[in-house]
Amino acid sequence: MTEQIPSPGRKFRQLFSATPRGARLARRLTCCQLEEWGFPHGGEISDAAASVVAELAVNAVTHGRVPGRGFALTLLLARELLRIEVADARGERWPEEGRGGGSGLRIVSAFADSWGVRERSIGKIVWAEVSGMKGWEEE
Numbered sequence: 001m002t003e004q005i006p007s008p009g010r011k012f013r014q015l016f017s018a019t020p021r022g023a024r025l026a027r028r029l030t031c032c033q034l035e036e037w038g039f040p041h042g043g044e045i046s047d048a049a050a051s052v053v054a055e056l057a058v059n060a061v062t063h064g065r066v067p068g069r070g071f072a073l074t075l076l077l078a079r080e081l082l083r084i085e086v087a088d089a090r091g092e093r094w095p096e097e098g099r100g101g102g103s104g105l106r107i108v109s110a111f112a113d114s115w116g117v118r119e120r121s122i123g124k125i126v127w128a129e130v131s132g133m134k135g136w137e138e139e
């Protein structure tokens with residue numbers, strides 16, 4: 001898994017409650033933000049990003065939840081790459097594709113070029129990168 005850190009481009013960051021509603025909101029706001037960045041609702045990029053965010057957010061809420069703490073979504077757009085980061089507060093358990101026979105990370109793998117996990121001071125960040133953002137011009 002190669003991790004490409006985009007140079008400064010567009011950035012969106014928001015905290016959500018670690019609830020199903022928070023996960024749904026994260027997905028919805030991703031589509032709104034992408035629309036603002038020039039990727040229309042229902043388009044290929046918007047749908048891919050929404051699917052990845054939805055699965056990572058649901059995982060943060062179900063597997064990564066720590067009572068009293070939310071999760072954070074960051075979207076970074078630079079050149080032809082969209083980087084999605086979902087940070088949760090649970091550090092001792094990490095995502096593992098195929099564990100428990102889940103389909104979430106398989107969906108992430110299908111839409112993202114690469115994904116991975118990195119530790120942070122509290123909990124972890126699960127990241128995924130979606131490419132093919134052609135047509136987007138950095139101003």
Ligand SMILES: Nc1ncnc2c1ncn2[C@@H]1O[C@H](COP(=O)(O)OP(=O)(O)OP(=O)(O)O)[C@@H](O)[C@H]1O
Pocket residue numbers: 055059060063064088090093094095096097098099100101102103104105106126
């Ligand atoms: N944010 C997370 N924190 C801790 N563990 C995680 C996290 N995300 C995923 N995992 C672990 O990785 C496994 C695989 O995740 P995946 O999303 O593929 O399946 P699932 O969530 O179990 O089921 P599904 O997504 O189909 O509802 C999970 O069962 C869980 O053990």
Ligand SMILES: [Mg+2]
Pocket residue numbers: 055058059102103104105
């Ligand atoms: Mg899942």
